[in-house]
Amino acid sequence: MYAFTNESSKMTTQTRNASIDDIASTQFDVMIIGAGINGVSTFRELALNGVSVLLIERQDFCSGASAAPSRLIHGGIKYLENGEFRLVAESTLERNRLLHNAAHLVKPLPCTIPFYSWFGGLFSSAFKFLRLPAGRFKKRGAVVVTVGLLIYDWMGRKQRVMPTHKVHGAAKSHQLFTGLDRSVIATATYYDALITQPERLCLELVTDTLKDVAKTNHPCAVLSYTSVTGLDDGSVTLRDETSGREFAVDAGLVVNAAGPWIDKVNHVLGIDSHYIGGSKGSHLILNHPEMLACLNGHMLYFETGDNRLCLAYPIGDKVLVGTTDIRVDDPDTARCEEDEVDYLFTVMAELLPGVQITREHIVYRYSGVRPLPFSDGIGIGKVSRDHSIEVDEPVEGRQFAVASLVGGKWTTFRAFGEVASDLVFKRLGRVRTRDTQGLAIGGGRDYPAGDNQHAFIQTQMAKYALPEALLIRVLERYGCNPGVIEALSASEQAQQPLAALPDYRLGEIHYICKHEQITHLDDLIFRRTTLALEGRATMATVSELAHIAAPILGWDAQQTTAEIERCQVRLPDSIPA
Ligand SMILES: Cc1cc2nc3c(=O)[nH]c(=O)nc-3n(C[C@H](O)[C@H](O)[C@H](O)COP(=O)(O)OP(=O)(O)OC[C@H]3O[C@@H](n4cnc5c(N)ncnc54)[C@H](O)[C@@H]3O)c2cc1C
Numbered sequence: 001m002y003a004f005t006n007e008s009s010k011m012t013t014q015t016r017n018a019s020i021d022d023i024a025s026t027q028f029d030v031m032i033i034g035a036g037i038n039g040v041s042t043f044r045e046l047a048l049n050g051v052s053v054l055l056i057e058r059q060d061f062c063s064g065a066s067a068a069p070s071r072l073i074h075g076g077i078k079y080l081e082n083g084e085f086r087l088v089a090e091s092t093l094e095r096n097r098l099l100h101n102a103a104h105l106v107k108p109l110p111c112t113i114p115f116y117s118w119f120g121g122l123f124s125s126a127f128k129f130l131r132l133p134a135g136r137f138k139k140r141g142a143v144v145v146t147v148g149l150l151i152y153d154w155m156g157r158k159q160r161v162m163p164t165h166k167v168h169g170a171a172k173s174h175q176l177f178t179g180l181d182r183s184v185i186a187t188a189t190y191y192d193a194l195i196t197q198p199e200r201l202c203l204e205l206v207t208d209t210l211k212d213v214a215k216t217n218h219p220c221a222v223l224s225y226t227s228v229t230g231l232d233d234g235s236v237t238l239r240d241e242t243s244g245r246e247f248a249v250d251a252g253l254v255v256n257a258a259g260p261w262i263d264k265v266n267h268v269l270g271i272d273s274h275y276i277g278g279s280k281g282s283h284l285i286l287n288h289p290e291m292l293a294c295l296n297g298h299m300l301y302f303e304t305g306d307n308r309l310c311l312a313y314p315i316g317d318k319v320l321v322g323t324t325d326i327r328v329d330d331p332d333t334a335r336c337e338e339d340e341v342d343y344l345f346t347v348m349a350e351l352l353p354g355v356q357i358t359r360e361h362i363v364y365r366y367s368g369v370r371p372l373p374f375s376d377g378i379g380i381g382k383v384s385r386d387h388s389i390e391v392d393e394p395v396e397g398r399q400f401a402v403a404s405l406v407g408g409k410w411t412t413f414r415a416f417g418e419v420a421s422d423l424v425f426k427r428l429g430r431v432r433t434r435d436t437q438g439l440a441i442g443g444g445r446d447y448p449a450g451d452n453q454h455a456f457i458q459t460q461m462a463k464y465a466l467p468e469a470l471l472i473r474v475l476e477r478y479g480c481n482p483g484v485i486e487a488l489s490a491s492e493q494a495q496q497p498l499a500a501l502p503d504y505r506l507g508e509i510h511y512i513c514k515h516e517q518i519t520h521l522d523d524l525i526f527r528r529t530t531l532a533l534e535g536r537a538t539m540a541t542v543s544e545l546a547h548i549a550a551p552i553l554g555w556d557a558q559q560t561t562a563e564i565e566r567c568q569v570r571l572p573d574s575i576p577a
Contacts, residue, residue: 013554014554016242016243017243017245019221019223020223020240022219023221023247024249026249027052027250027251027252028052028054028219028250028252029052029251029252029253030046030051030052030053030054030253030255030428031054031055031056031236031249031253031254032053032054032055032056032254033056033254033255033258033265034056034057034064034257034258034265035055035056035057035061035062035202035222036065036258036259037062037198037410037413038066038257038259038387038405038408038420039055039257039258039405040061040205040206040413040417041205041420042255042420042421042424043055043205043209043222043417044208044436045418045420045421046421047212048212048213048434049425049432049433049434050216050218050430051218051421051424052219052220053220054220054223055206056222056224056226056238057223057224057226058225059224060224060519060520061206061222061224062202062527063527064260064331064368064369065259065368065369065371066198066410067366067526068283068366068367069195069198070281070311070323071194071198071315072192072195073095073098073106073193073194073411074192074411075088075095075152075155075156075192076091076385076411077148077149077152077190077192077301080148080152081148082384084384084385084386085155086386087384087385087386089155090415091409091411091412092155092158093156093159094411094412094413094414095156095411096156096160096161097414098193098414099161099162099193100159100161100438100440101438101440101444102201102204102440102441102442102444103449104444104480105195105197105200105443105479106193106194106196106201107193107194108161108162108191108192108193109191109193109313110189110191111189111192111300111301112176112177112188112300112301113145113187113189113300113302114173114177114180114181114184114186115142115145115186115187115188116141116184116185117141118141118142118185142167142188145188146167149165150165152165162191162193165189165190166189167186167187167188168187168188170185176298177295177300178294178296179354181351181352194299194313194315195410196530197530198410199527199528201441201442203516203517203527203528204441204443205442206222206517207442207515207517208441208442223238224517225519225520226238227239227241228265228268228269229268230268230269231269231270233248234398235249235250236248236249236251236254236269242519252400252428253400253401253403254269254402254403255402255403255405255420256402256405257405257420259331259369259371260278260331260369260371261331262276262371262404262405263275266392266404269398269402270395271392271398271402273390274374275390275406276372276374276406277372277375277376278327278329278334278372279326279328279372279380280324280325280326280368280369280370281322281324281368282322282323282324282344282367283320283321283322284320284321284322284344284362284364284365285319285320285321285362285363285534286319286321286357286362287317287318287361287535288318288357288361290355291319291355291357292318294355295312295319299311299312299313300312300313302351304350305346305350308347308381310322310323310344311323312351316530316534318363318534321348322344324343325380325381326340327380328369331369336366340367345357364532364533371406371407372384372385372407373406373407384407385407385408385409386407387405387407387408387409387415387416387419389419389420389423390404391403391404391423392404401427403423403424405420414437418435418436442479442481443478443479443480444479446480447480448475448480457471457472457475464485464486464488466485466488466489470495471485474488474508477508477529478508484507484508484511487510488505488507488508489507493507494506494510495507498544498548499544501531501541504529509549510548510552512528514552516528518553520566521546521563521564521566521567522567524545524549525537525541525542525545525567526570539568542564542567542568542571543564549563550563
């Protein structure tokens with residue numbers, strides 16, 4: 001024993017009810033509320049170190065802020081401006097680790113900063129760092145940013161896998177990036193990384209951990225679509241959102257990893273906290289071949305007319321553009337609004353003046369709330385992106401302490417989970433026996449790097465008699481996941497292409513439905529695949545996937561229709577009919 005909900009369990013009503021019965025009768029050391037990347041990371045650290053832990057999430061895994069990032073695994077060069085050197089050092093190291101440990105999903109990304117002048121001082125902390133007078137310059141300029149990049153290169157030196165930065169003059173810059181505003185006088189290119197499927201990485205952390213603890217004898221469990229609703233006689237009350245069933249769970253300590261909802265969850269637990277000052281960020285995915293060509297495979301990371309930093313980079317054959325930074329009080333109301341679309345169009349027009357963008361180019365838009373620490377009186381762009389933990393000690397009526405995980409970045413999830421679990425070990429009188437610094441994640445295990453990919457594919461072709469193009473696609477989507485390959489090679493039927501999605505095969509959808517903790521159809525469309533993000537979630541796709549998933553997940557005709565309708569509600573208006 002055990003993981004109550006093991007990685008291969010299909011979430012049918014029966015298996016779900018049985019899991020809930022087991023969970024309700026267990027005393028856990030720790031309960032984690034919120035399965036965004038920070039809750040999941042803390043779950044992994046604790047479970048791998050012998051702590052019995054329950055992870056609950058009111059929606060699907062990775063549904064909140066963790067599903068809405070700019071998809072960068074980055075050192076955060078702009079945090080040098082705020083003097084956050086500790087955070088940049090941690091982020092660059094974690095970025096380098098992820099390039100090894102999750103090489104299937106985290107890929108190097110060349111990033112280019114265009115300059116409009118040689119001098120400027122927004123990297124004033126770089127000047128502080130070098131004991132030069134800050135504040136003399138008002139705008140970011142090539143010389144100042146280059147100083148920042150030198151520091152950035154130096155901070156990212158541990159486990160470095162990518163080249164250091166380069167500066168290009170005007171002629172070379174305009175040759176590399178056609179369409180760039182003619183007043184750009186130089187560019188600097190450095191390397192960070194992008195994460196192709198954050199939602200998948202988050203789920204892989206969960207399934208890896210469940211597989212691991214299934215071999216041990218401490219109870220661990222995960223339950224999505226389960227909300228915390230209150231306290232009852234010292235226990236935490238939970239509601240199964242799929243059935244409305246209420247039940248209570250006992251835990252010695254609660255980790256509140258609800259991201260932007262931390263204060264709301266604390267309120268439910270009787271704590272009047274003000275830890276979070278959320279900031280909304282919205283992104284657009286554009287189907288715009290002309291803009292894609294201008295980017296030349298790079299992320300353009302550029303200063304806007306209002307002195308913010310925005311970005312645009314290729315994501316498959318589309319372009320991702322972001323982002324806004326707007327204070328919000330209620331994370332549940334965050335949407336990508338029309339004025340944000342206008343703003344992002346305006347900043348892109350400043351950067352690439354000849355490139356026309358219209359709403360017709362948008363295939364998907366998304367918005368999320370950064371769980372920043374509460375702050376008063378400073379501009380939202382200046383609020384620290386570092387992580388911290390606030391502990392509320394037990395009081396009468398609540399015998400357990402609550403540790404709230406405030407802030408953090410996707411990039412630093414492992415480090416934040418490590419810090420959070422160290423705090424738990426200390427309080428439980430336990431010691432760490434395993435660390436995750438070099439632990440490969442999901443399909444990143446045995447992932448063949450660079451030139452080894454060809455040999456790997458040839459071996460798989462010989463072993464499974466599958467076509468080369470299919471194996472290349474599987475490697476790209478799932479990394480080294482023998483389960484998917486075995487599912488595809490199980491029968492001729494498994495290799496059948498879907499009618500609405502010829503590049504997907506029946507076998508891989510079967511595999512996802514059986515092994516990847518699917519509860520609702522939108523889990524499959526928004527988070528186990530990138531179909532929604534790519535603007536490919538047409539009604540024909542949704543309907544075909546619903547009918548493939550239904551027999552596996554035990555949905556009758558009525559529930560299948562309900563799942564399709566649920567997807568329709570969640571698909572933004574820009575999605576093709
Ligand atoms: C616009 C934007 C861009 C970003 N870009 C980047 C980037 O490029 N790179 C980077 O490193 N970082 C980036 N970040 C930061 C990063 O995404 C977040 O800091 C991180 O995902 C926060 O994770 P979390 O687990 O703390 O919160 P969340 O992912 O929000 O998880 C909290 C979870 O708690 C659940 N929950 C809430 N209430 C309850 C309840 N009552 N019961 C049970 N569960 C509950 C929610 O459903 C949610 O899933 C960005 C963030 C945003 C918003």
